[in-house]
Amino acid sequence: MTDRPRLTVLSGPSGVGKSTVVAHLRKAHPEVWLSVSATTRKPRPGERHGVHYYFVDDGEFDKLIANGELLEWAQFAGHRYGTPRRAVLERLDAGKPVLLEIDLQGARLVRDSMPEARLVFLAPPSWDELVRRLTGRGTEPPEVIERRLAVARTELAAEPEFDVTLVNTSVEDVAAELLALIR
Numbered sequence: 001m002t003d004r005p006r007l008t009v010l011s012g013p014s015g016v017g018k019s020t021v022v023a024h025l026r027k028a029h030p031e032v033w034l035s036v037s038a039t040t041r042k043p044r045p046g047e048r049h050g051v052h053y054y055f056v057d058d059g060e061f062d063k064l065i066a067n068g069e070l071l072e073w074a075q076f077a078g079h080r081y082g083t084p085r086r087a088v089l090e091r092l093d094a095g096k097p098v099l100l101e102i103d104l105q106g107a108r109l110v111r112d113s114m115p116e117a118r119l120v121f122l123a124p125p126s127w128d129e130l131v132r133r134l135t136g137r138g139t140e141p142p143e144v145i146e147r148r149l150a151v152a153r154t155e156l157a158a159e160p161e162f163d164v165t166l167v168n169t170s171v172e173d174v175a176a177e178l179l180a181l182i183r
């Protein structure tokens with residue numbers, strides 16, 4: 001029997017298409033389990049508590065950290081994001097695959113604490129296309145987009161740290177490649 005990694009971490013710059021790819025994958029394969037993170041960021045239109053994120057305030061996030069309830073957490077573009085520990089460990093203990101969609105800092109923390117995890121980097125076809133996607137999404141004001149693009153430059157440079165790179169040219173193709181990695 002091969003010892004396949006059961007924990008897959010998907011990371012990549014803001015706007016590259018992580019949420020789109022994961023949503024596409026889960027529409028066809030609802031059995032793919034994605035961890036729901038906690039965040040101090042405010043919900044975007046259409047985002048639901050407990051589905052896209054657990055939207056919490058700073059005090060609640062402090063408590064999650066203090067109580068050891070987060071597997072990892074990071075500050076990203078002015079807000080905090082963290083992976084609830086218990087649900088992930090329960091799935092892994094049951095021998096089932098887990099997918100995390102987290103930022104570069106989180107991916108590094110997971111790599112250090114769970115070296116068996118497989119780290120997947122989602123890359124844009126080009127820098128200009130990343131700018132187009134992040135701007136075109138229309139969910140952030142210009143100053144937030146600027147901040148995220150500045151972070152994105154650093155994140156792109158970290159690609160060699162990852163086990164696998166997938167280039168998000170076609171959502172369908174990347175979703176299929178990701179599914180093959182998870183299974």
Ligand SMILES: Nc1nc2c(ncn2[C@@H]2O[C@H](COP(=O)(O)OP(=O)(O)O)[C@@H](O)[C@H]2O)c(=O)[nH]1
Pocket residue numbers: 011012013014015018019037038041072073074076081082083084101102103104105106107
């Ligand atoms: N470290 C860490 N990063 C997270 C977590 N949840 C989401 N992120 C990352 O935080 C960043 C910002 O997420 P978000 O505000 O939803 O923007 P978007 O991913 O660009 O649509 C993205 O890189 C996410 O992958 C988490 O639990 N931990």
Ligand SMILES: Nc1ncnc2c1ncn2[C@@H]1O[C@H](COP(=O)(O)OP(=O)(O)O)[C@@H](O)[C@H]1O
Pocket residue numbers: 012013014015016017018019020021133134136137168169170171
């Ligand atoms: N392969 C693709 N080709 C063209 N547009 C894409 C592709 N993947 C995602 N997008 C678009 O790019 C924008 C950012 O995608 P999103 O999934 O929100 O990124 P992320 O979760 O990485 O921040 C969205 O408007 C989405 O529709």
